[in-house]
Amino acid sequence: MRLPRLPRPVLRGAGTLTATAILAFALIIAVTGAVITRKAINVSFAEQTRIERAQLTLERMLKIQLDEENYVRAYVITRDPSEIDSYRATGAQFVGERNTLLQILQQERLTDALGALEDYDMAHTDWHQQVADQMLRRPGRGVRELEKRGKTLIDSQSDAARFIEERLDAKNREVLASTQAQIDSTLYQRMVWLILFALAAILLNGWRSRLTTELEDERLTTQTLQRAFQSEHAPLPNCRIGSAYGAASSHLAVGGDVFDVHQLSDRLGLIIIADVSGKGVDAAVLTAFIKFTIRGIALRRRDPGFILQEFNRAFPRTVENPYLFVSMFVGILDTWTLRLDYASAGHDIAFMRRGNEVEQLAVTGPVLGVMEEPFDVKTLYLDDGDLIVLSTDGLTESRDLDGNLLDAAGAMQWIAEESSDPVNLAPRLIERARERSHTMRDDIAVLAIAVQRATAVSTTTRTETGSAEESAPAVADV
Amino acid sequence: MFKRLLVAAFVCCALMAQANAADQCYATRGMHVTLFGGVDDPDVLVWDSRDRLIAYGAGSMDTRQFLLPHAMLNAPGTRATVESCIANVVHSKFRTDPGDAIGVLITSGRYRGRYGWVSSSDIRGNGIPEAQEPW
Numbered sequence: 001m002r003l004p005r006l007p008r009p010v011l012r013g014a015g016t017l018t019a020t021a022i023l024a025f026a027l028i029i030a031v032t033g034a035v036i037t038r039k040a041i042n043v044s045f046a047e048q049t050r051i052e053r054a055q056l057t058l059e060r061m062l063k064i065q066l067d068e069e070n071y072v073r074a075y076v077i078t079r080d081p082s083e084i085d086s087y088r089a090t091g092a093q094f095v096g097e098r099n100t101l102l103q104i105l106q107q108e109r110l111t112d113a114l115g116a117l118e119d120y121d122m123a124h125t126d127w128h129q130q131v132a133d134q135m136l137r138r139p140g141r142g143v144r145e146l147e148k149r150g151k152t153l154i155d156s157q158s159d160a161a162r163f164i165e166e167r168l169d170a171k172n173r174e175v176l177a178s179t180q181a182q183i184d185s186t187l188y189q190r191m192v193w194l195i196l197f198a199l200a201a202i203l204l205n206g207w208r209s210r211l212t213t214e215l216e217d218e219r220l221t222t223q224t225l226q227r228a229f230q231s232e233h234a235p236l237p238n239c240r241i242g243s244a245y246g247a248a249s250s251h252l253a254v255g256g257d258v259f260d261v262h263q264l265s266d267r268l269g270l271i272i273i274a275d276v277s278g279k280g281v282d283a284a285v286l287t288a289f290i291k292f293t294i295r296g297i298a299l300r301r302r303d304p305g306f307i308l309q310e311f312n313r314a315f316p317r318t319v320e321n322p323y324l325f326v327s328m329f330v331g332i333l334d335t336w337t338l339r340l341d342y343a344s345a346g347h348d349i350a351f352m353r354r355g356n357e358v359e360q361l362a363v364t365g366p367v368l369g370v371m372e373e374p375f376d377v378k379t380l381y382l383d384d385g386d387l388i389v390l391s392t393d394g395l396t397e398s399r400d401l402d403g404n405l406l407d408a409a410g411a412m413q414w415i416a417e418e419s420s421d422p423v424n425l426a427p428r429l430i431e432r433a434r435e436r437s438h439t440m441r442d443d444i445a446v447l448a449i450a451v452q453r454a455t456a457v458s459t460t461t462r463t464e465t466g467s468a469e470e471s472a473p474a475v476a477d478v
Numbered sequence: 479m480f481k482r483l484l485v486a487a488f489v490c491c492a493l494m495a496q497a498n499a500a501d502q503c504y505a506t507r508g509m510h511v512t513l514f515g516g517v518d519d520p521d522v523l524v525w526d527s528r529d530r531l532i533a534y535g536a537g538s539m540d541t542r543q544f545l546l547p548h549a550m551l552n553a554p555g556t557r558a559t560v561e562s563c564i565a566n567v568v569h570s571k572f573r574t575d576p577g578d579a580i581g582v583l584i585t586s587g588r589y590r591g592r593y594g595w596v597s598s599s600d601i602r603g604n605g606i607p608e609a610q611e612p613w
Contacts, residue, residue: 062518069519116572123539147521148551152534152542154519163572 019204026197033190037183044179047108051172054104057097058164064094065124065157069150072132076139084136094124105164113167120160127153223247223284233261233447236269237335238454242422246394246430246444256283257392257445260291262298267336270298273347273390273447274328286319286326294330304330304343305364305377312345312368312375325369329361329390338382338451343375348408349396351415352380353387358412384453387422389415391429394444398433406436422448503563504598505580511603513556513582513596520554522601524594528564528579531595535568535577550589558582558601561593568597 071087074080098121105114131150135143233241241261256276264270274290276283290311297310307330315326329350331342344350346367352359365375382388391411398406406414414432418425426446433444505511513522525531526548534545561581568577578598584590 066518119539119571126539144551145546148523148546148549149543151515151519151521151523151551152546153539155516155523156539156542158516158518159570159572166574 016208019201019208022197022200022204026193029193029197030190033186037186040179040182040186044175047175048172050104050107051168051175054101054108055165055168057101057104058161058168061094061097061101061120062157062161064090064097065127065154068094068128068132069154072135076135076143079139087132087136091128101164108171110167110171113164116160116163116167120157120164123153123156123160127157221284233259234263234269236261236263236333236449237267238338238452239269239333239335240422240450240452242424242426242446242448242450244426244430244444244446246434246440246446248394248440248443256287257394257443258287258290259390259445259447260294261447261449262295264298264302264332267334268302269333269335270295270302271331271333271340271342271388271390271447271449272328273350273392273445274326275347275392275445277325278323282321282324286324289318290326290328294328298330298332302332303377304332304341305375308343308345308365308368308375309372312372315369319369325367327367327393331388333449333451335451336454338384338386338453340380340382340388341377342380343377345375347390349391349393349411351389351412352382353389353415353420354383354385356416358389358416360408360412382451384451385420386451387415387420387425388449388451389422389425389429390447392443392445394440394442395429395433395446397442398437398440398444400436401438406433420450422450502565503578503580505560505563505578505601505603507560507562509560509603510585511558511560511580511582511601513552513558513584513600514554514602515600522552522554522556522596523549524552524582524584524589524592524596525549526594528567528581528595531579531597532568535570535597538571550584550592550594552584552587552589556587556589557585558596559585560601560603563598 067090068087071083071090075083075087098117102114102117105117127150131146131153135146233243235241243259243261245257256278257274258276259273260270261272262270272291272294274287276286276290293311293314294307297307301307308328311328316322326345327347328345329342329347330344331340333340342350342361343365344361344363345365346363348360348363350361352361361380362378364378365373396406396408396411400406411429414429415425418428426448429446430444434440513524514520515522523534525534525545530545530548534542534549537545559582561583563581564579566576567579570577580596580598580601582594582596582601584592584594
């Protein structure tokens with residue numbers, strides 16, 4: 001029987017990681033895209049603002065030129081010196097405006113417009129020197145020629161100004177188109193990414209749903225197997241038996257805990273509790289394997305050490321999974337003499353309560369599936385009212401809210417505190433473990449057996465009629 | 479024979495090109511127009527030859543100053559009659575679209591009765607679109 005190890009939890013973990021990575025990546029893309037777009041828009045707005053400022057500056061320069069002309073003409077006509085003052089004051093503003101425009105054109109790297117501005121500036125200076133100053137110095141003399149000269153210079157300025165204006169308009173259109181293209185590009189990129197992410201998310205979600213369904217199916221299967229194979233006990237003479245099984249929280253896979261009480265003969269009973277490492281279907285199937293294999297071996301020879309040794313020999317050959325091992329307690333109880341022979345393969349959650357004293361039953365060998373070694377057998381002579389309590393490690397490994405383990409000492413304390421009736425004790429231990437942990441991370445199986453000495457008549461009768469093997473169970477063979 | 483045909487074809491082409499150029503002129507012979515420059519300076523320079531008009535349009539400031547003695551400065555509103563028009567020959571350093579050279583007879587003002595050449599951007603009249611002046 002080869003039991004394949006299922007990689008689904010690993011896959012599920014990887015799926016969660018991938019989904020998280022995809023979402024994180026999508027978030028980064030979305031945020032980065034928004035930041036880039038915002039930056040591009042800001043840059044565009046700043047550039048547009050500069051261009052508009054340049055256009056207004058150019059307009060003011062032309063207005064200054066017109067004002068200067070008007071002041072000069074007014075002086076020629078009126079000879080009013082205040083016109084000269086106004087002319088000079090207006091002219092002083094021109095330099096500031098020209099510098100502003102020059103700076104913006106340099107920022108925008110409009111070299112041809114810079115050339116035009118140079119021509120404009122030169123024509124303006126020439127107009128001052130060759131026309132305006134001449135007219136102010138000698139008003140009324142050679143006006144016609146001066147006007148002609150002024151006309152050419154102003155034409156030059158107009159041409160240059162028109163050219164600068166055209167270049168600014170073109171630049172503005174270019175900036176708008178570039179911004180629009182960048183926004184469109186970012187938008188399309190984000191749309192494509194989002195569509196890809198949405199598709200990936202849909203696929204991933206479907207995959208995860210399928211995995212979850214499979215896991216749930218597996219769990220249901222495992223629970224069904226567990227219900228079918230484990231956790232039952234037959235009544236034994238002179239014994240009161242209580243048992244309980246506490247399943248781990250529902251989102252966790254089921255464990256491989258098993259116990260069994262089986263009557264081998266009129267007076268002998270087989271007691272088993274075992275804990276398979278691992279969880280899921282593998283462990284659940286193994287519980288059935290353990291239960292019936294142990295029963296089969298016990299029918300051949302009622303020696304707990306032999307039973308464990310035989311099982312230990314068969315286990316690795318059957319399971320062929322080097323990572324699986326089993327801790328197990330096997331006891332043969334003579335219900336007439338109350339002698340218990342037991343062997344424990346690494347299963348230390350076994351206790352005997354006598355009165356209010358609780359004693360831990362010693363381990364007699366290593367866990368099964370690790371190495372082939374003989375197992376010691378220990379014998380207990382029980383008294384009337386003695387209680388044997390067996391459990392799986394879910395009990396001792398239950399943690400409180402601070403993460404502290406209950407441990408064997410805590411379990412012994414609980415056993416001592418609880419009722420001596422095994423039917424009440426077993427479920428109470430699980431209840432207390434559940435209260436302690438809130439979330440049970442492992443299954444717990446508890447088997448409690450209280451022995452009662454048989455009446456003298458019956459004991460005698462049975463002793464007399466009993467076979468030789470039954471009077472000495474630890475060494476008997478079938 | 480071939481030579482004659484070639485010359486005839488060349489002449490036809492030249493005439494067609496001339497006709498096309500003339501067709502693109504808005505101003506036509508006999509049209510009454512008014513001289514008006516830009517808003518910056520509405521006075522209009524009328525040149526004594528077409529070549530000087532073209533040279534003025536394309537020239538630097540120095541060239542323009544040099545050409546000035548050959549120009550008549552007309553006040554805005556001076557009336558004139560179109561005598562001829564040659565399309566797209568007046569180029570400017572800073573203008574992408576060339577203007578037309580228009581031969582006019584000045585019919586009012588100081589230079590009344592004088593002939594001269596003026597750029598199409600400096601005339602207004604029925605059927606002639608206003609020069610695009612942004613200011």
